[in-house]
Amino acid sequence: MSAPVQPGLYIVATPIGNLGDLTRRAEATLAAADLILVEDTRVTGKLLNHIGIKSKMMVYNDHKGAKDRQIILDATRCKIVALVSDAGTPLVSDPGYKLVCDARDAGVHVTTIPGASAAIAALTLSGLPSDRFLFEGFLPSKTKARREALGELKALKATLIFYENGSRLGAMLDDALAVLGDRDASVAREITKKFEETVTGSLADLSQRYGLEKPKGEIAVVIGPPGAAEPASADEVEAALKEALERLPASRAAGEVARQYGVDRRMLYELASKWKAGTET
Helix, strand or coil, X not given: CCCCCCCEEEEECECCCCHHHCCHHHHHHHHHCCEEEECCHHHHHHHHHHCXXXXXXXXXXXCCCHHHHHHHHHHHCCCEEEECCCCECCCCCCCCHHHHHHHHHCCCCEEEECCCCHHHHHHHHHCCCCCXXXXXXXXXXXXXXXXXXXXHHCCCCCEEEEEECHHHHHHHHHHHHHHHCCCEEXXXXXXXXXXXEEEXXXXXXXXXXXXXXXXXXXXXXXXXXXXXXXXXXXHHHHHHHHHHHCCCCHHHHHHHHHHHHCCCHHHHHHHHHHHHHHHHC
């Protein structure tokens, strides 16, 4: 590939561990860049030294104000500006979202140089369903907020991907087990590095293991989708219908419960209407 010459903003994915995973396009783009936006000059400096590039680096994160972003955008009109994160693809639980939004609004040329992503790598290592998945990134650090966030994901019929650190991993798995129920899961750490490890098992098994063990390194947790739910009992459906009738007319209450439990709407409407008629006589 010839070095890019068009001024603009280049979103460049970098290795998540093994420096050999840097793509040829990424290397060429970094070599051509007039300015490289980085999270940490020490981290990116090691990568640039590895490939023999001496480029001007500037620390960038999404805490930078609009004035700082405008200076960068002004530079992209006549210079090649590369955006990288410490590892993996920028914007994926890393800085860059506000900058790319502003660049789009300003009509700046924006393109991506794709490459490694720890979330996708962990998914492929997990052996869990990959046809439908949700990347959630880092969950809140506090138990209450973390459980609330997990509760919002409980009914989603998809594999879930999270990032976590070793000191919180055991607590996160405990909360996932409590909120989501026991599911197949995996914990991957240090992907592409010397001590790469992927441990698979049930959430119960993993919660027990990492309640005692505090692993080091970058960690991705992958949790499988929920199994088929047990059919609701007639008592459960009737209780739900009665609760819905306190808020809604019979037709809407029947529709809500039918969607929730997969029960025939007409039957529920007839039952709701019967109850309504009984209370009115």
